[in-house]
Amino acid sequence: MNSMMNNLRNGLIVSCQAFDGNPFYGPEDIFKFALCAQMGGAVGLRISWPENIKYIKSKLDLPIVGINKKSVDGKYDSRNNIIITPTYEDAVEIIDAGCDIAALDGRLIAGRTYDELKEIVVKLKKSYPNILLMADIATIEDGLICAEIGFDILSSTLSGYTHENLHIYDGPDYEIVKELKTKTDCYVNAEGRIWELSHLDKVMEMGADTVTIGSAITYPHLIAERFNTRFVENRSKFYL
Secondary structure (H helix, E strand, C coil), rough: HHHHHHHHHCCCEEEEEECCCCCCCCCCHHHHHHHHHCCCCCCCCEEEHHHHHHHHHHHCCCCCCEEECCCCCCCCCCCCCCEEECCCHHHHHHHHHHEEEEECCCCCCCCHHHHHHHHHHHHHHHHCCEEEEEEECCHHHHHHHHHHHHHHHEEEECCCCCCCCEEEEEEEEHHHHEEEHHHCCCEEECCCCHCCCCHHHHHHHHCEEECCCCCHHHHHHHHHHHHHHHHHHHHHHHHH
């Protein structure tokens, strides 16, 4: 196993991201999230966009999973589009910015073919042999294809967020983690809707090599919204 993957194994990766309009948008505030993640014991970070990766890499020594999100018609719609590091050139931008692992959407949607995805992977491995490649996937079938093509890491990032499996919404997709560990030799990262310690326990039980958590740690507005929703639901019980 690659030494970096071995160092990440059984550890927490924290996704530190913020879109335009979020109070934490921008490299300096993303860095604060990253620093807090390091203080909390994270073994790695997931960071979007070259400018954020470059800034954080200059200040922290944690491995970075880099992504390069691209909007389509002004929206980040992963259901219908490939928005996570769609092209070779997009991957080069985050690699040159300093990421250690480049994450790409590993699905064959929006007109992308098997041969086109494989060409990107082969070209990246030839140009950057020391960079690990992660496939963000939605289904078992995606994972099998990406393992065959040559990705180093399979991540359940997109499970539950696509047309194939929108029904998976109450917690993580445990089965995809289990199946990927059983049916491939790839390192498996569990990611997506991990909000409770019980969720973490379960994905680890399913065999996840590492776990990435984002919203439950670095999206304060969603954390506040979650508690407020429960408050509103219970208001009639406790406040007459």
